[in-house]
Amino acid sequence: MKKISLLTQILIAFILAIVVGAIVGPSIEVVKPLGDLFLRMIQFIIVPLVLASLVVGVAGTGDIKKIGRMGGVTFFYYLITTAFAVTIGLSLANIFKPGVGLNITQSTNKVETTEAPGIVDTLLNIVPTNPIVSMVEANMLQIIFFAIFLGLAITMLGDKAKTVYNFFDELAEIMYKITAIVIKLAPIGVFGLIAPIVGEYGASILLPLLKVILIVYAGCILHAVLTYSLFVKYFANMNPWKFLKGIAPASLVAFSTTSSSGTLPITIKSTEENLGVSRKVSSFVLPLGATINMDGTALYQGICVIFIAQFFGYDLTIAQQLMIVLTATLASIGTAGVPGAGLIMLTMVVTSVGLPVEGIALIAGIDRILDMVRTSVNVTGDASAAVVVNALEKKREGKLSNKASA
Numbered sequence: 001m002k003k004i005s006l007l008t009q010i011l012i013a014f015i016l017a018i019v020v021g022a023i024v025g026p027s028i029e030v031v032k033p034l035g036d037l038f039l040r041m042i043q044f045i046i047v048p049l050v051l052a053s054l055v056v057g058v059a060g061t062g063d064i065k066k067i068g069r070m071g072g073v074t075f076f077y078y079l080i081t082t083a084f085a086v087t088i089g090l091s092l093a094n095i096f097k098p099g100v101g102l103n104i105t106q107s108t109n110k111v112e113t114t115e116a117p118g119i120v121d122t123l124l125n126i127v128p129t130n131p132i133v134s135m136v137e138a139n140m141l142q143i144i145f146f147a148i149f150l151g152l153a154i155t156m157l158g159d160k161a162k163t164v165y166n167f168f169d170e171l172a173e174i175m176y177k178i179t180a181i182v183i184k185l186a187p188i189g190v191f192g193l194i195a196p197i198v199g200e201y202g203a204s205i206l207l208p209l210l211k212v213i214l215i216v217y218a219g220c221i222l223h224a225v226l227t228y229s230l231f232v233k234y235f236a237n238m239n240p241w242k243f244l245k246g247i248a249p250a251s252l253v254a255f256s257t258t259s260s261s262g263t264l265p266i267t268i269k270s271t272e273e274n275l276g277v278s279r280k281v282s283s284f285v286l287p288l289g290a291t292i293n294m295d296g297t298a299l300y301q302g303i304c305v306i307f308i309a310q311f312f313g314y315d316l317t318i319a320q321q322l323m324i325v326l327t328a329t330l331a332s333i334g335t336a337g338v339p340g341a342g343l344i345m346l347t348m349v350v351t352s353v354g355l356p357v358e359g360i361a362l363i364a365g366i367d368r369i370l371d372m373v374r375t376s377v378n379v380t381g382d383a384s385a386a387v388v389v390n391a392l393e394k395k396r397e398g399k400l401s402n403k404a405s406a
Contacts, residue, residue: 010252013187014194021198028199031192038189041182042262045175047135049265051147052172053283058151059165061280070389074285077385078293085223085295086328089302090321092219098211099310140261140291179265186253193256209366212307216370219299220377228384236391246274247383254379258371260290263379271386281390289382296374301328301349308359320353327352
């Protein structure tokens with residue numbers, strides 16, 4: 001009997017969770033500990049996995065220029081795709097006008113504004129004052145910074161640091177093995193995460209804002225199918241269907257957990273095993289993406305800002321909408337890869353164009369539903385970047401090899 005693939009198992013669990021959750025209702029909350037346990041198991045492997053694999057990847061490369069080149073390409077790719085995402089969101093919101101003619105009672109809850117950190121503060125925050133604290137707090141950007149410097153120093157010391165290199169190399173292998181074990185529990189975790197959500201959210205909550213939900217989902221699907229497919233096909237010569245199918249296990253887990261960082265181990269495994277990305281590229285590009293690449297969040301922000309403007313009767317100018325593109329792109333870089341962070345960052349975008357912050361309370365009730373699809377797109381975008389960077393690095397190495405042999 002042919003073994004059922006992980007993707008099929010997750011899909012079965014996903015469909016089963018929807019059916020059971022819809023039938024049982026709120027009482028299905030009893031299975032929530034299964035989802036929480038899976039999340040905790042994923043979270044406990046993230047920090048040592050990223051640290052060990054990135055140190056080995058950098059030390060194995062031994063080329064500061066290559067690391068700088070990969071970082072530059074990755075960051076530029078993330079900026080471009082994020083700008084595409086928020087533009088798609090704005091376009092759909094302007095065409096379908098989800099906030100026009102909507103008649104619902106606005107929540108009286110006060111929404112606290114969030115001030116965007118300055119560029120200098122953001123850059124300074126990348127450098128850890130205490131790497132141990134960074135690991136305890138799972139601050140990914142600071143862990144990446146520490147791991148890169150550690151890897152470069154190991155390379156510079158050569159044989160003197162051989163023992164340290166071997167330690168991280170063996171630790172990385174151990175973490176990959178633990179990851180493989182934990183991922184086998186993904187179908188159970190997905191069921192435990194999705195079923196309670198389906199049981200909790202009824203039609204009374206969803207129907208008044210169904211148009212917003214459908215537009216956000218349509219925009220995210222459109223961005224994934226068009227933008228990422230175009231990039232992986234043009235730059236990596238990869239069949240878009242192969243790409244989407246290969247990253248599907250991670251996308252489904254991201255949909256369930258609503259956490260880019262929490263899905264990271266599965267994203268790394270899927271890109272390496274299903275999409276042929278090298279470990280050196282995946283260990284560098286994907287942790288960075290889980291921290292700064294938030295295409296789905298940016299798209300969601302674009303739609304929600306237009307929705308709030310339409311609901312309150314504001315007519316945003318082209319200049320203001322361009323400001324939304326800029327602010328949403330920059331804000332998405334600062335959005336942590338954890339559940340619900342997008343709603344907090346939405347306040348920055350709303351205040352940038354002078355809209356009432358209270359409008360965010362309209363979105364709060366359905367934010368978890370929106371968070372699921374935008375996180376899935378975030379993870380898919382991370383994987384597309386890894387595929388593109390991996391292909392570009394292979395082409396460059398091939399050219400250098402041809403020159404050397406000529």
